[in-house]
Amino acid sequence: MTCPFSDFFIEIYFWKLLEASEGLELCFLCVRAEYCGCGLAGRLAEETIRLAVDRGLGFVKSNPTTEATFRVFRKLGFQLIRQMKLADYSDGTEAAFPHAEPDDCVGIAVKYILK
Numbered sequence: 001m002t003c004p005f006s007d008f009f010i011e012i013y014f015w016k017l018l019e020a021s022e023g024l025e026l027c028f029l030c031v032r033a034e035y036c037g038c039g040l041a042g043r044l045a046e047e048t049i050r051l052a053v054d055r056g057l058g059f060v061k062s063n064p065t066t067e068a069t070f071r072v073f074r075k076l077g078f079q080l081i082r083q084m085k086l087a088d089y090s091d092g093t094e095a096a097f098p099h100a101e102p103d104d105c106v107g108i109a110v111k112y113i114l115k
């Protein structure tokens with residue numbers, strides 16, 4: 001099934017739902033190759049949540065794209081709002097991610113912070 005690229009940005013509706021609230025977006029969670037597997041991604045995500053809490057923000061949002069980051073966010077109580085295969089995105093005619101492997105996915109993960 002091909003999903004128009006704009007459908008992915010159902011996220012826009014998601015932001016609208018959160019209009020009354022401010023949050024942090026965790027972009028490009030990366031760990032240098034030689035330090036992978038030491039729990040640093042989890043620590044960085046935890047620190048992001050702590051920053052959001054300290055600032056009185058309502059949520060942390062990120063877009064996991066690997067098994068490891070899906071796992072990190074799940075363990076920290078993020079809700080997976082949406083998950084789709086990159087190969088399913090197109091602008092209507094062409095694949096948006098032509099180099100994606102068939103199983104490559106992107107998610108929208110949100111951790112709501114209760115006040």
Ligand SMILES: CC(C)(COP(=O)(O)OP(=O)(O)OC[C@H]1O[C@@H](n2cnc3c(N)ncnc32)[C@H](O)[C@@H]1OP(=O)(O)O)[C@@H](O)C(=O)NCCC(=O)NCCS
Pocket residue numbers: 028029030031032035036037038039040041042043063064065066067068069071072
């Ligand atoms: C993905 C990445 C951030 C993970 O960093 P990391 O510090 O190695 O991750 P952690 O050590 O905190 O491990 C996180 C969890 O994922 C698991 N994990 C690690 N690699 C995994 C893999 N290839 N497949 C499945 N699970 C994996 C770990 O076992 C750990 O789970 P646990 O806490 O239950 O043991 C790092 O590999 C990276 O920078 N990759 C390249 C950039 C990238 O793809 N970023 C993702 C953007 S969303």
